[in-house]
Amino acid sequence: MFIQQLMNGLVLGSTYALIALGYTMVYGIIELINFAHGEIYMFGAFAGLILVTVLKVPFFLAFFLAMALASLLGITVEYLAYRPLRRSTRLAALISAIGASIFLQNLALWRMGAQPYTFPSPFEPKVYQTAFFTISRVEIIILLFSFLLMIGLSLFIQKTKIGKAMRATAQDKDTASLMGININKIITITFAIGSALGAAAGVMVGIYFRTVTPSMGLMPGLKGFVAAVLGGIGNIPGAMMGGILLGITEVMGAAYISSQYRDAVAFALLIMVLLLKPTGLLGRPTQEKV
Amino acid sequence: MINPYYMQLIILVGINTIMAASLNLILGYTGQLSIGHAAFMSLGAYSSALVTLHFGFPFIISLLCGALFSAIFGVIIGIPTLKLKGDYLAIATLGFGEIVRIVCLNLDITGGAMGLRGIPKKTTLLWVVLAVLVTVFILNRIIKSRIGRALIAIREDETAADSMGINSTYYKILCFGVGAFFAGLGGGLFAHYMRFLHPKTFDFMKSIEHLCMVVLGGLGNMWGAFIGASILTVVPELLRSVADLRLLIYGAVLVLMMRLRPQGILGPQTDIAPAIEKIRLKFKSIWHRLARGKT
Numbered sequence: 044m045f046i047q048q049l050m051n052g053l054v055l056g057s058t059y060a061l062i063a064l065g066y067t068m069v070y071g072i073i074e075l076i077n078f079a080h081g082e083i084y085m086f087g088a089f090a091g092l093i094l095v096t097v098l099k100v101p102f103f104l105a106f107f108l109a110m111a112l113a114s115l116l117g118i119t120v121e122y123l124a125y126r127p128l129r130r131s132t133r134l135a136a137l138i139s140a141i142g143a144s145i146f147l148q149n150l151a152l153w154r155m156g157a158q159p160y161t162f163p164s165p166f167e168p169k170v171y172q173t174a175f176f177t178i179s180r181v182e183i184i185i186l187l188f189s190f191l192l193m194i195g196l197s198l199f200i201q202k203t204k205i206g207k208a209m210r211a212t213a214q215d216k217d218t219a220s221l222m223g224i225n226i227n228k229i230i231t232i233t234f235a236i237g238s239a240l241g242a243a244a245g246v247m248v249g250i251y252f253r254t255v256t257p258s259m260g261l262m263p264g265l266k267g268f269v270a271a272v273l274g275g276i277g278n279i280p281g282a283m284m285g286g287i288l289l290g291i292t293e294v295m296g297a298a299y300i301s302s303q304y305r306d307a308v309a310f311a312l313l314i315m316v317l318l319l320k321p322t323g324l325l326g327r328p329t330q331e332k333v
Numbered sequence: 334m335i336n337p338y339y340m341q342l343i344i345l346v347g348i349n350t351i352m353a354a355s356l357n358l359i360l361g362y363t364g365q366l367s368i369g370h371a372a373f374m375s376l377g378a379y380s381s382a383l384v385t386l387h388f389g390f391p392f393i394i395s396l397l398c399g400a401l402f403s404a405i406f407g408v409i410i411g412i413p414t415l416k417l418k419g420d421y422l423a424i425a426t427l428g429f430g431e432i433v434r435i436v437c438l439n440l441d442i443t444g445g446a447m448g449l450r451g452i453p454k455k456t457t458l459l460w461v462v463l464a465v466l467v468t469v470f471i472l473n474r475i476i477k478s479r480i481g482r483a484l485i486a487i488r489e490d491e492t493a494a495d496s497m498g499i500n501s502t503y504y505k506i507l508c509f510g511v512g513a514f515f516a517g518l519g520g521g522l523f524a525h526y527m528r529f530l531h532p533k534t535f536d537f538m539k540s541i542e543h544l545c546m547v548v549l550g551g552l553g554n555m556w557g558a559f560i561g562a563s564i565l566t567v568v569p570e571l572l573r574s575v576a577d578l579r580l581l582i583y584g585a586v587l588v589l590m591m592r593l594r595p596q597g598i599l600g601p602q603t604d605i606a607p608a609i610e611k612i613r614l615k616f617k618s619i620w621h622r623l624a625r626g627k628t
Contacts (some may be wrong), residue, residue: 311428321418
């Protein structure tokens, strides 16, 4: 039972981790809480759904196409709503992000209607039984894909030239720019990657829970953000860890405390961690000077 | 007699002004980003409604009970969370807001998911106007006092304020408590006007709405709170004819607004008097030009 819950938590947590990565990457570079990220996740789920049901694209192709489309959306949002505000206060950028989020959610509500859509199961539903837990094929795919995406991202950030430029930009934008890094290009790439990961999470949650709605981005969006803060916002391994920790805590809380307080458990965990370690689990404390 | 529809709008503008003004103290003057303000509103709304329903106290006493209950929670929440800075504080207040909502949704005494029904209608225009005046008066007195200067110093630079001998933790908690008090007052008025409470009313989007009112009107500006609250209450109503596109336009307006005038409609700390003076001079010059044109 316990191990079974642990597995469920891991599956849920890996989707949170993917969402949290989008938040944390953007935050690391421009110090903005990208509130529209939950809507990009929702957009990814809808893009995947439409590609699979209307255009009859095979699932795996649809998965990657949805990621590509969502990164286009992410770039557009950045270009229209965040870039003009680069030099203004952070609060103005935050409100702009909230505006973009409300806009996208209601755009989906307007075009798609409020009713939930059913995501067709892309595989034969098959359940594997092991000694300690059962796992379905969908869950294996989710785990596999999220871990591959996370490893891919880590390699990209650590090994490639663009990844190096991203790290430099996150450390110090002005100095990075003096070293010949095109900051705008890096920010665009960051939004593209973050949005693609969010969309991947959206499609996977779509095939996991089988429903897609225009308002599906709100809660996972908040929780992805919570996960990012848990791990220390701006910190990429932290976001992965925070996501998985959040997923496991939430499932455990639902199983052993009360399923009604499921969401409250996640937020209580956040507040407790912040009280003990105000910069998140892996975040480094910053020195402040006057 | 005023048309009931306009009456409702005026009352909601009043309640939202109280909410925005109290958040303005926390966000605009003290610089603490709190995105859980609706939680304080819901604490005040539920507790004052329950006091009215169960004990039948006079309206003013239940309002004060709600406001005090909310203020106590503000202090309790403030003590641990105000150690956090910036976005970490924001997310902690967000988490607190969500916890309050989920608890209200699952308790029996709050009516759970069925909502709390049968609250007597006691809020009238007079009560709202009085409450707004009292709120704005007290908040203005606080801001113009020693406490207000300490709060502004904390907003400008907390470390510097600390080293000048300002006990920043104490002042931040004080400001949180006062902000929560007035948010609770707004909630009490809301409860006795709507006569029905549901946890969904006080969700994350409600907090965001309050935040937008403050930023739209102008941070650290009490007139701004009123203007922001009026606009964000009235404009969605004007957009009712395009029901489906209402929030779509709302979102787009927020983005555009931040792009065109990120400091809000009234800038920070501008008094309305110079603004009125400016408008008056403008009219005067137009008038003169017209007058000259005639002769």
